[in-house]
Amino acid sequence: MSFLPPRLLLAAFGFLIFVASVLAKNTSLQSAWEFAEVNLFSDSNRAFRELKGQPGVDERERAFGEAVTYLNVQPRTPQNIARSQELLKTLISGNDRYTQLAEFYLARIDEDYLIPPESERAKAAYLELLTRRTGNPLVESAAVRLALMAELSAADPEGRREALLATRSLAQNLLTREGRRDFHLNLGLALIKAGDLPEGLKELLAADTEGITRPLTERGAWVAIAETARVTGQTELATKYYRKFLEKYSRDTRSYMLEQRLKEVETPQP
């Protein structure tokens, strides 16, 4: 390959930089969010940064976008996490959608991103966010996190059971169907694991009435409901859910075993 005289190389390089910056100019907030949606976090972060100070761009949304993408820019370094925290802190004033999301993600950073994690601070933030009844499904997922934290809080099953039951009151703060459903489901599974079958069953039934839309999650919930009902002697409830499962998910690895269980439950023992 022939050696280009140095001067020409420099010119070409300069031109490339210019083209790149023009291209970036017409990326909108929407395309930046789409990058993030398909795991292209570095491109998304760069797009958000380039949109700073552009006319007609909602600065609060832009700042939130930049902050949230810093969490997954590779490589993940403490400096990036700190930048994300600073940006989120600028959004806390006021009470619009971005304030609530900013507080939620600050708590998320405390829970999982800091080494060592600030679990107590995160727990308090989640609690405070929920009492404000934001009606935002993502923010309401904090309830699931509180339930899981409660499950982990005590080593012995008895302590775990009390901690879990204490979180029940959070339910009335949840205004969205998604928030209530996920909370009841995970609380129910945790209560069953801690040994409190009747309460766990109640929670699972509450989640099912809210409507689980994801087939994979629905299957797990129905099996848990049917099995717990059988063990606690509520045979017709168990029969109902065994049939519901076998009818909708006939080809599942558990179907054979559930058929056996259904036979046991249907024919009343002599």
Add this chain to the structure above:
Amino acid sequence: MALPISKTKALLEWKLYLFIVPSMVLVATFSYYPTISAIYHSFFLWGGGDTKEFVGLKNFTDILNDKVFWTSFITIGILVIANIFRMIPSIFLAVLIHRLKSDRWQYWYRVLLVVPMIVPGLVTLFIWKFFFDPNLGVLNAALDASHLKVMLVHLDKFFGWGVFFEGVPTAWLGEPALIIPALIIWGFPWIGAVGVLIFLAGLQSIGAEIYEAADLDGVTSLQKFLHIEFPLIMTQVRLSMVLMLIGTLQGYGLQFLLLGPDGGAGGRGMVPGLWMFNRAFIAGEFGYACALGLFLFVFILGLTWINNKFVKVDK
């Protein structure tokens, strides 16, 4: 040695630097860059993909309490010492061929020496796995035929090794105590064709008159070796020892093929290189493997530096 050159003349000869540029560029991009990147990644939690998390010196502190890594240095130490002894047959063969009278035979032996080099490594591996096979293998058959096995069984009872039993074919690669001996027996005559030819080259520069003088004084063949032949090939021996040292410390191919990634029974076959491979490809901890690689590099660097410093041989 290269001619000394004054500063001014060197400036005149600047074109000479162009000669080394291509090699430097090639070596910098394809040897140095991967190493620098390995050093960079040894500070990260990295699964080989492009999601990585900065963890500072955590990988290195983990090495301190990585028991498996440290015990693997015992195995590699034994193998290095064994490999030093395994160089003797090559020197012995070189001397034997050198002392032959007829030139014709010397040439044909050199040709025969080169033939095994062209046989693919997989064939040799097949033969040796066959050799160690517990049921139809040669080693067990030979031991049984020569009643050596019976003697081994008695010795075993006496010392309580718990390895050799009456009527039970010994699993040479399945028994923790036998793994290192099996690795040492591997490749039995231990002849490195290139090594022998290099030693032969060194021996050739001994003039005929030295041998005549030695014969007159009635010098035995052993003394002849120690005082005439060995000193002359010292430089080649040291070179091949350094290359062997580096090769053994870094190598893990044989252990992987024979014993698998966990170093076989009792983990006795585990060597540092194999542990690096295990952490990278089995546990998926590439960052940690890079840190191990860096540690191994510094360790070998130290060893070769000591070797050059204390094993001084004047040219």
Add this chain to the structure above:
Amino acid sequence: MRERILNGIGIGLLAICFVVALGRILWPKERGSTGEDVVTIRIAHWQLETGVREALEAMAREYEKLHPDVRIQQIPIPERIYTNWLITQLIGGTAPDIIQIGIGMTEERIARFFVPITELVEQPNPYNKGTALEEVPMRNTFFDGMQGGYQENLLEYYSVPLSGTSIRVYYNLELLKEITGSDKLPTSYREFIDLCKTTAAFAKANKRTIVPIAGSKYNGPLLMSALFSSQTQKLMDKLSPTGVLLSDSALTAEWFAENKWTPNSPEVLSGLKLMREVSEFLSPGFMQLQRDDATFYFVQGRSLMICSGSWDSTSIQSQAPFAVGVGRIPFPTPDDPIYGPFTKGRISEAGTLSAVNFGLVRSSANPAIAQDFLLFLGSQPANRVWTNVSRWIPSVVGVEPHPAAAPFQPLMDGYAPGFPLPNQADAARVYNTNINDLFGPEGSPQKFADRLAEGLLEAQKSDLARIIRSTSMNSKRRDTVVASLAVQQAKDPGNTQLAEKLDEALQSIASIERGYYLNKAALRATETAAANP
């Protein structure tokens, strides 16, 4: 002078070879036209067994008939080096369009490099048009509800399975007749062990170097781990909370840390005893032998039986010069004097996951065509070609298995298996490096149990820490994705598609977090157990 001529010829010959080779590479005579319009889809796998490559070729030709502008190229890679090859191709971005998921695949790699196909498999498969499955969502067209293609912690379907698999015992019928006078296969564990004893006696009496069961570090464990999991059936029922019917590594780890089971608990010891008893009839030093050594033994008539998967059936049937019988793994029955008390009975193969599953790679040059070919691979007509050419079991419902594959059809009757011994990276190392204390001449179940007791807790700690790190990385990646969905949905409330995506993401995050906290609970229990033994 002679030498110069010799050198001349040598170099000349080499030059000619070089020119011919260079020519061959610069103008390759590709099969068919490789003009710009032909798209090449590459599919990689590690099943070098007889029959598989031929089956995939046949399916590829079928697909090429339907789509003349597409060419399918198969890349089989030997199992031993599949992991290295796979990682570097994925990272290098030069990976083929479709790859078999299994060996060397961690959740992070799957999430990072493969396309989730959950939405795709919720709808019917277009290539099932004109069959009974035309309306059935694709997920439900597989005998196990496509559980084989589902990634537990990622809560997404990632791959389409082509086959079912099952473990069977193969019998040399000629030798069996010679030894027992009949070709009746043993049905229970008691009959099986008695057959092994008669075979050993027969070999001794007639000075024949025959081994009851051909073994290797691959085939031996296949038989023994199946038998082992029969002994932990009742124990798992006792321990597991309701609603958990499948063994879960986090729960097993937590139970172990809370001393609910230890290597010395009677069920586990009985499982180890079962393995020890069987190992005495395997070829001596089997832990050192490779998989192909064992098949070579059996095919040469040096052993009465071999335990292997259905994937070896075509290789064995075509190599063995004698008639081959196929029987189910002989599990101990509840009334077995020694192993009865702990087992509920033979293990149902309903839990057998569909296998040989292929995933779609993100970096594929033409994702649409690759996805279409993947759908074709998972269709009923294609699966019929699969079972008839490879003679492996089909994975799609309503496909008659090839007669030779019939004995390998998963048998649904039976009970759920108990939990296996922990087999994560470091736990497996403790198991493998001490295996000699179980199978060695001086080994015993008790000795091996003690070794496990020493090393397992520490190994479990590092394994759980590694699982937590990788799940945490996965859940952090979801944080940004769900934030983007939440903002987009809030700005465009009417868009139902976005609402569904957000709803789906929230449910999957909730379950991932649950798995994450389960592992955290297991790790905490393990740390407290390690702190005060």
Add this chain to the structure above:
Amino acid sequence: MNTPPAKPLRKTNDLSKHIMIWAILALELLPFYMMIQISLKTNKMFFENTWLPALPQDWVWKNYVDAFHLVIPFVANSVVVAVTATIGALFFSLLGAYFFARYKMPGGNALWAAFLLIMLLPGVANIVTLFALLQSFNLLNTLWALIILGVAGGQVFCIYVLRNFIEELPKDLFEAAEMDGASHLKQLMHIVIPMSGPIIGTLAILQFLGSWNDFLLPLVVLRDPQLFTIGVGLIYLDGEYVKQWGSVMAAFFVASLPLLIIFLFTMKLFVRGLSSGAVKG
């Protein structure tokens, strides 16, 4: 440079030495013998009589027919890669060695240390980084990647050996050439290369052998089967689950045939090169 090879004048006949040498060589040549004798057998024949060759009339030539069909495409790729890599490696290392050997140029020692350091770099963890590097040059899945890596890989050892050799050449030759204004390139062409025939031959063969037998790099870099080299092809044979040992060994033999042919012709050059004492510590 070296005195004529000495012939120790002793009366004792060399019989005892011949016996010992033949004993050792027999063990060394065992793999070669086994490869050939197994390649003419079927699995059944191999199993019944593992060590002794089969009788000529029932030799299985079909193994060789299969082997040729399988191995020939791999041989073509390997020849291209091995030859180009060898030429490239020697060309650049000759230049490099000349730089080190001719004058003690400022910075020469630092560069020399940098070169030697490379030999100590452990390989495994950076296969992934090397791969990402090749990807950035979009060299992946091309034979060029193997050639460039072969050339780069061979630099250190070839420069090490060639430097020793060039330093041994009489200095006055260079001074004479410099007197009548010959550039360094001319000095290299007219003085160094003509005199270092054997050593270059030796290094060429070692380089050729290195890239011929290598299988990890081609396997990682190449994706399409039609580009595979010999090393990868043999791994396929070894990867089969039920192996036909006859055709496997036949393929191994066919794979080593090109090496055998080259050796037969350039044997003198190779042995003299190794024996010319240039390979010093």
